[in-house]
Amino acid sequence: MWIKKLFFIFLVRPLVLIISGVNLKGKEHLPVEGPAILVANHNSHLDTMVVMSLFSLKTLEKVRPIGAVDYFFSNRVTALLSKHLLDIIPLKRKPTKVEGHPFGEIYSALDRGEIILLFPEGSRGDPEIMKPFKTGIAHIAEAYPKVPVVPLSIYGAGKALPKGEALFVPFIIDVHVGESIYYRGEDKKIYTQNLEEYIINLENISKV
Secondary structure (H helix, E strand, O other), X not given: OHHHHHHHHHHHHHHHHHHHOEEEEOHHHOOOOOOEEEEEOOOOOHHHXXXXXXXXXXXXXXEEEEEEHHHHOOOHHXXXXXXXXXXXXXXXXXXXXXXOOOOHXXXXXXXXXXXXXXXXXXXXXXXXXXXXXXXXXXXXXXXXXXXXXXXXXXXXXXHHOOOOOOOOOOOOEEEEEOOOEOOOOOXXXXXXXXXXXXXXXXXXXXXX
């Protein structure tokens, strides 16, 4: 989408990479093609834009964040922005049986070789405080055991643009990308907890 590229070239990248600044570790672990699943902690609306800004414009075409329908598609304006500027995959928190599998559009995106971005906490937490992960990521990983799950730790975005605030504060954002993790048939709760601990460890390293 050319609108998506222009949005990142002229607004997001100057804001995130230049005005604020990103300290990136583990760049070599970022996927250059899909299918792949990016998993990160979530403290700010900046999180999505920070992660997407790490990719080349060519790869950016395939990067699609997952967002709740009741938030990102709550009205016509936010729906248009979410669809055309960020190319968000809509996810209903409580879908009906008639609407099909809740992860249907996510699975379709992976089948097309896209790179999805998922925040297992479900919603933004308080600045730099990570909430327990939900097991949705384990269900997706189980359905696609050969697709790499790439963990990312984001530290600082919650201070640059905290939840509920509209004023952006320039603050260095640390992003640490870990090695890919694959689902090996373990219990879903254990898999989710291990992934959560992995990202916490990445964050602790970033703070050093």
